[in-house]
Amino acid sequence: MISSKTGIQDYLGIRIDYDREKLLDTFSSETLKDRYFWEEETYAQEAYARAAVFSSTHGSRNSPDYELAQRLYDYASKNWFMFSTPILSNGGTTRGLPISCFLNYVPDSRTGLSEHYDENIWLASSGGGLGGYWGEVRSNGIVTSNGSQSTGTIPFMHVVDSQMLAFNQGVTRRGSYAAYLDISHPEIEEFIAMRKTTGGDLNRKCLNLHNGITITNEFLKAVKENNDWRLIDPKTKQAVKTLSARELWFQLLHTRAETGEPYIINIDNCNNALNEYQKNLGLYVNQSNLCSEITLPTSEERTAVCCLSSVNLEYFDEWKESELFVSDLIVMLDNILQHFIDSVVKEELFSDIPLIPQNLEEFMSYVKEDKKGYAKAAYSAYRERAVGLGAMGFHAYLQRNNIPFEGMYASSFNNKAFKYIKEEASRTSKKLGDLRGEAPDMRSSGLRNSHLLAIAPNASSSIICGGTSPSIEPSRANIFTHKTLTGSYKVKNKYLKKLLKKKSIDTEETWKQIAADDGSVQGIKELSQEEKEIFKTAPEINQIWCVEHAYQRQEYICQSQSVNLFFNPPPATEDQEIHDEFLEYVNNVHWVGANKLKSLYYLRSNSARNTENVNVKIPRINLEEEACLSCEG
Numbered sequence: 199m200i201s202s203k204t205g206i207q208d209y210l211g212i213r214i215d216y217d218r219e220k221l222l223d224t225f226s227s228e229t230l231k232d233r234y235f236w237e238e239e240t241y242a243q244e245a246y247a248r249a250a251v252f253s254s255t256h257g258s259r260n261s262p263d264y265e266l267a268q269r270l271y272d273y274a275s276k277n278w279f280m281f282s283t284p285i286l287s288n289g290g291t292t293r294g295l296p297i298s299c300f301l302n303y304v305p306d307s308r309t310g311l312s313e314h315y316d317e318n319i320w321l322a323s324s325g326g327g328l329g330g331y332w333g334e335v336r337s338n339g340i341v342t343s344n345g346s347q348s349t350g351t352i353p354f355m356h357v358v359d360s361q362m363l364a365f366n367q368g369v370t371r372r373g374s375y376a377a378y379l380d381i382s383h384p385e386i387e388e389f390i391a392m393r394k395t396t397g398g399d400l401n402r403k404c405l406n407l408h409n410g411i412t413i414t415n416e417f418l419k420a421v422k423e424n425n426d427w428r429l430i431d432p433k434t435k436q437a438v439k440t441l442s443a444r445e446l447w448f449q450l451l452h453t454r455a456e457t458g459e460p461y462i463i464n465i466d467n468c469n470n471a472l473n474e475y476q477k478n479l480g481l482y483v484n485q486s487n488l489c490s491e492i493t494l495p496t497s498e499e500r501t502a503v504c505c506l507s508s509v510n511l512e513y514f515d516e517w518k519e520s521e522l523f524v525s526d527l528i529v530m531l532d533n534i535l536q537h538f539i540d541s542v543v544k545e546e547l548f549s550d551i552p553l554i555p556q557n558l559e560e561f562m563s564y565v566k567e568d569k570k571g572y573a574k575a576a577y578s579a580y581r582e583r584a585v586g587l588g589a590m591g592f593h594a595y596l597q598r599n600n601i602p603f604e605g606m607y608a609s610s611f612n613n614k615a616f617k618y619i620k621e622e623a624s625r626t627s628k629k630l631g632d633l634r635g636e637a638p639d640m641r642s643s644g645l646r647n648s649h650l651l652a653i654a655p656n657a658s659s660s661i662i663c664g665g666t667s668p669s670i671e672p673s674r675a676n677i678f679t680h681k682t683l684t685g686s687y688k689v690k691n692k693y694l695k696k697l698l699k700k701k702s703i704d705t706e707e708t709w710k711q712i713a714a715d716d717g718s719v720q721g722i723k724e725l726s727q728e729e730k731e732i733f734k735t736a737p738e739i740n741q742i743w744c745v746e747h748a749y750q751r752q753e754y755i756c757q758s759q760s761v762n763l764f765f766n767p768p769p770a771t772e773d774q775e776i777h778d779e780f781l782e783y784v785n786n787v788h789w790v791g792a793n794k795l796k797s798l799y800y801l802r803s804n805s806a807r808n809t810e811n812v813n814v815k816i817p818r819i820n821l822e823e824e825a826c827l828s829c830e831g
Contacts, residue, residue: 203216203241204216204217205217209243209244209247210247210248210251211251211262211264211267212247212250212251212264212267212268212271213268214243214244214246214247214271214275215243215275216241216243218242218243218275218276219241219242219243221275221276221277221664222242222662222664223664223665224687225661225665225680225687225689226242226661226662226663226664226665227242228685228687229658229661229662230242230245230662233283233287233658234283234286234287234662236248236287236290236291236293237291242275242662243271243275245286246271246274246275246281246286247267247271248289248290248291249270249274249281249285249286249289249290250267250268250270250271250274251264251267251290252285252289252290252296252537253267253270253281253285253289253530253533253534254266254267254270254530254533255533255537256532256533256536256634257533257536257537257539257540258536258537258540258541259540259545259548266526266529266530269522269526270526270530273517273520273523273526273527276513276516277510277512277513277663277664277666278509278510278513278516278517278520278523279507279508279509279510279517279523279527279663280507280508280510280590280656280659280662280663281507282296282298282505282506282507282508282654282659283298283658283659284296284297284298284325284326284505285505285507285534287325288325289534294324294325295324295325295326295538295541296505296534296537296538297324297326297503297504297505297534297538297575298326298327298504298505298506298586298654299326299327299328299329299487299488299489299492299503299504299506300321300326300327300328300329300487300501300502300503300575301328301329301330301331301485301486301487301492301494301496301501301502302314302317302318302321302328302329302330302331302496302501302502302574302575303330303331303334303484303496303497303498303500303501304330304331304332304334304335304354305334305335305498306334306335306336306432306433310498311335311354314330314358315357315358315361316571317501317571317574317575318330318358318361318375319361319365319571320571320572321501321571321572321575322361322362322365322373322374322375323365327374327375327376327487327488327489328374328375328376328487328488329375329376329378329410329485329486329487329488329492330358330375330376330377330378330485331378331484331485331496332351332354332355332377332378332379332383333378333379333380333383333412333432333484333485334432335350335351335354335432336348336350336431336432336433336434337350337351337383337384337385337431337432337433337438338350338351338352338384338385339438340431340433340434350384350385350388351379351383351385351389352385352388352389352392352402352404353401353402355377355392355404355407356401356402356403356404358375358377358404358407359375359404359405359406359407360406361373361375362374362375362406362407363406374408374488375407375408375488376407376408376409376410376461376486376487376488376490377389377404377407377408377409377410378409378410378411378412378463378484378485378486379409379410379411379412380411380412380432380465381411381412381413381414381417381427381446382414382417382427382428382429382430383429383430383432384429384430384431384438384439386411386429386446387441387446387449388402389409389411389460390409390411390449390450390453390460391449391453392404392407392409393405393407393408393409393457393459394453394456394457408459408460408461408488409459409460409461410459410460410461410462410463410485410486410490411450411460411461411462411463412463412464412465412484412485413462413463413464413465413792414464414465414466415464415466415467415793417443418464418792418793420443421443421444421446421447424442424443424444425443426440426441426442426443427440427441427442427443427446428440429441448785450462451784451785451788454788454801455765455784455801455803458800458801458802458803459800459801461486461490461797461798461799461800462788462791462792462797462798463485463486463490463493463796463797464792464793464795464796464797465483465484465485467794467795467796468483468486468493468758468796468797469482469483471493471756471796472493472495473640473643473648473649473756475639475640475641475642475643475648476495476582476639476640476648479639481495481497481500481639482495482497483495483496484496484497486758486797487502487504489654489655489760489799490758490760490761490797490798490799491586491588491652491653491654491655491757491758491759491760491797491799492504492586492652492757492758493652493757493758493796493797494578494582494584494648494649494757495578495582496578499557499558499574499577500558500574500577500578500581501574501575501577501578502575502578502582502584503535503538503575503576503578503579503584504584504585504586504649504652504757505531505534505535505538505585505586506531506585506586506587506588506652506654507527507530507531507587507588508587508588508589508590508653508654508656508659508669509523509524509527509587509588509589509590509619510589510590510591510663510666511589511590511591511592511594511595511615512590512591512594512595512598512663512664512666512667513591514591514595514611514615518618523622524587524618524619524622524623524626525622525623525625525626525629527587528585528587528622528623528626528627528630528647528650529626529630531585531586531587532583532585532630532634532646532647535579535583535585538575538576538579539576539579539580541569541572542565542566542569542572542573542575542576543561543564543565543566543569543576543580544564544565544566546564547564547580554638555577555580558573558574558577561573561576561577561580580638581637581638581639582637582638582639582640582647582648582649583637583639583640583646583647583648584647584648584649584757585647585649585650586649586650586651586652586654586757587619587623587650587651587652588651588652588653588654588656588669589615589616589619589653589669589670590656590659590660590663590666590667590668590669590670591660591663591666591667592612592615592667592669592670592671592747593667593671593672593673594666594667594673594693595611595615596608596611596732597667597673597691597693597694597732597733598693599611600732601732602728602731602732602734603672603734603739603743604731604734604739604740604743608743608747609746609747609750612747612750612751613750613751616651616751616753616754616755617754619651619754620650620651620754620755623650623651624645624650627645627646627647627650628644628645628646630646630647631643631644631645631646632644634646649756649757650756651754651755651756651757652755652756652757652758652759653669653670653755653758653759653760654669654760655668655669655760655762655799656668656669657669661680665689665692669759669760669762670747670748670751670759670761671736671744671761671762671764672734672735672736672739672744672764673691673735673736674717674735674736674737674764674802675716675717675718675735675736676690676691676694676712676717676718676719676733676735677689677690677691677709677712677713677717678717690709691733693733694719694733697725697729697733701724701725703722703724708722716735716737716766717735718734718735718738719733720734720738736762736764736802737764737765737766737802737803738766739764741763741764741765741783741787742786742787742790744761744762744763744764745761745763745787745790745791745794745795746790748761748791748794748795749794749795752794752795752796757796758795758796758797759795759796759797760797760799761791761795761797761798761799762799762800762801762802763787763788763791763798763799763800763801763802764802764803765780765783765784765801765802765803766803767780767803768780784801
């Protein structure tokens with residue numbers, strides 16, 4: 199961005215450096231301008247400062263900590279981390295909430311369904327991404343309390359589908375919802391296919407929702423042993439249908455190959471990893487969120503809440519030397535959570551001698567009359583104070599340091615980085631527990647927060663942070679097109695560009711060849727085999743490595759990770775044997791992931807559309823990826 203303001207100036211009580219606008223490329227600047235500026239803001243530094251001052255304040259009842267605000271601004275302006283979309287867009291403004299995502303629970307009753315729809319209106323209209331659990335709702339044909347037969351979960355989900363359309367507007371994308379259903383629910387086959395445009399009753403389709411399947415280790419055992427699998431109605435607890443577990447597994451994979459979804463959540467792995475304090479309270483993880491990285495307990499009383507932000511691993515070697523960096527980010531997230539709670543409850547909840555509400559009914563007496571739609575979410579946030587510090591720039595760090603994604607050196611860095619982040623985060627939560635008090639769910643633990651780490655997709659945040667690689671995934675291409683509201687931009691891998699320049703082949707002809715090869719450098723004869731390994735694209739990387747890296751770091755991730763899997767199908771002209779080998783590969787990767795990990799996000803297929811030639815300016819259209827901007831940590 200070319201700035202008319204230069205140097206260091208006072209702004210909102212801190213010092214900002216307008217020269218740091220130079221750290222943004224044109225695409226980063228246009229993205230910020232499209233989605234994040236507030237009122238008179240014209241520079242990224244001003245937006246960062248607003249978010250930093252807001253985030254330095256412990257809720258709405260305290261004054262800003264300007265020393266913390268200064269550090270947060272410096273971190274963001276140097277691309278060391280990025281505020282999540284809700285914080286950067288809404289923090290310090292009168293629009294929306296600073297919360298990224300909500301997970302709510304659908305009871306099996308007319309009252310419960312009505313309350314779910316009402317809550318969706320409140321949460322979606324505030325910009326939060328939603329993940330709803332439908333596993334307790336009785337299946338199609340089961341008798342209801344008035345003697346009629348239930349129509350099942352799908353028609354009620356269809357109502358949510360329409361709700362989300364009503365809220366799919368505004369500065370940041372809103373009205374995004376992922377429905378979750380158990381693999382043992384009688385409607386699971388219809389649910390798997392509910393996003394397909396063909397086949398079945400259109401009124402039982404939910405084309406505007408995302409969907410996720412919660413699987414169990416018992417189901418995986420049945421698949422492995424090729425046993426039958428019983429579909430059990432959650433109301434009657436009776437088996438409604440029996441089918442082959444293996445056939446159901448392949449239905450799931452086939453649909454993921456066609457549509458990219460459903461997400462896969464191993465609910466046993468999630469609950470086995472839940473901290474003992476919440477287990478002892480009888481809490482249970484039922485589902486994940488819109489981007490499959492949040493795994494918090496939900497119930498009729500609790501709508502889980504998580505606020506997110508992400509470090510940029512590309513600059514790990516720099517920010518690791520800053521003693522307060524990770525600690526400041528945990529303090530920031532705890533502050534933001536308090537902002538949300540303060541916006542919902544009366545001041546009496548935080549009196550000198552507070553009485554800790556033990557259930558939602560007790561908590562409701564503290565909820566502001568005009569905020570009752572947020573009550574379950576505020577109660578959950580108050581009880582567990584879960585936050586989600588994530589990461590981006592994993593592949594960028596590897597490429598910056600000439601490390602292939604596939605190999606022991608990448609694994610070594612993976613372990614080193616996330617071990618460090620978790621240790622610093624835990625130390626800070628312990629300190630905050632002493633200073634501010636433990637989360638009620640975590641009594642006697644000494645911890646302020648029940649959860650600390652969760653890795654979101656970060657598609658937009660990575661763009662803002664100098665075009666670093668998204669999340670913990672490999673880059674999809676070395677040259678690709680990104681579209682924003684103001685135009686379409688051709689983005690080149692900066693570390694590859696540096697290498698090509700060193701070899702005197704940083705030419706338009708070279709980049710055209712890379713673009714023609716779907717962003718791959720494997721056809722560039724001037725590169726060594728080692729260099730080609732470093733700059734492999736996501737579909738060229740053996741996806742087992744994506745799963746293994748995720749499994750390795752899962753030890754340090756209290757919640758989960760948005761793990762995308764990338765596959766490049768063979769051409770239709772190839773022999774059947776080649777296609778069979780590819781299908782076996784897809785199955786094997788999913789099998790390892792479903793067994794080892796808590797969650798799998800999208801199945802991505804390679805497409806030439808990412809590397810098409812474009813002009814700098816084209817008609818105004820949205821970002822190409824239908825990702826949840828709320829979960830951009």
